[in-house]
Amino acid sequence: MRVPENERAYRAAVVSFAVAVVGGITAAFAYATDQTDLLLGLGLAVALGGIGFGLVSWAKHLGLDEHAVQQREPLTMTADDVQALEEELTLTRQTVGRRKLLVGLFGGSFLSLLVGFVGPIGSLGPKPRGERGRTSWRQGARLVTSGGTPVESGTGSFDQLVTVFPEGAIGVDDSQVILLRLPPDLLTDRTVAAGSVDGWVAYSKICTHAGCSVGLLGVDNREPETVRQLVCPCHQSVFDPLDGAAPVGGPAPRSLPQLPLAVDADGFLVAQGDFPGVVGPLAWDEA
Ligand code: FES
Known part of the structure; x- marks a missing residue:
């Protein structure tokens, strides 16, 4: 049918x-x-x-x-009509x-x-306020390389940069950190007070300008004094690793947050806690 x-x-x-x-x-x-x-x-x-x-x-x-056209019927109703x-x-x-x-x-x-x-x-909106203030770093979390190797405080030569993560959170974007060992006597007081250990300093790897990875350490050994700079390749923001990664050039408006460091009982570098401030561009948080 x-x-x-x-x-x-x-x-x-x-x-x-x-x-x-x-x-x-x-x-x-x-x-x-x-x-x-x-x-x-x-x-x-x-x-x-x-x-x-x-x-x-x-x-x-x-x-x-x-289009429907209906004819008018007579007004009287027969049984059939009903x-x-x-x-x-x-x-x-x-x-x-x-x-x-x-x-x-x-x-x-x-x-x-x-x-x-x-x-x-x-x-599409910003992360809920306060969420960006937390990363995977916790008190006692060991600093490990992307291969999972913890960093011993007694090893490593000066002026080398390595990317590290909290143990158990390798690859987590907002927790990536650049770890450097610098001559301790060159660090400013505020850098030491913010948590450096034997010249080790650790900063968020996320640029405070637009969120690119700050992965370059430039060392200029020419006289009269060696110049060390952290550089973001996206728009050439430059940060001073000896002074809390304060911006010294380019569009970045503020320092890279510094991760406070300590050494555990086995001699490995650990975090004292999370970053003291929000990582990455503040505009994300303020949008
Ligand atoms: S994102 Fe780093 S300088 Fe623009």
């Missing part, structure tokens, strides 16, 4: 909205479980496509592109019920789409 076009459009709208609901829920699930590379996009696409297709089918079902009216009323009740289903499904699909978008839209 051939299904009337109007009925087919109705069914298509119901199925489309139901699929959109599934898409929205899938997107929300993908975001909550960090599967944002493929599943999130698929979910949102299915939700949007389902709603679009459902609306078109709904419009077809309503016959919005049709029966026809009752049938029409029954049909209208069914139609209203079907419409409720459509409206409900449309509302559900729209809601699920909103839910699917909540996470990604929320991620």
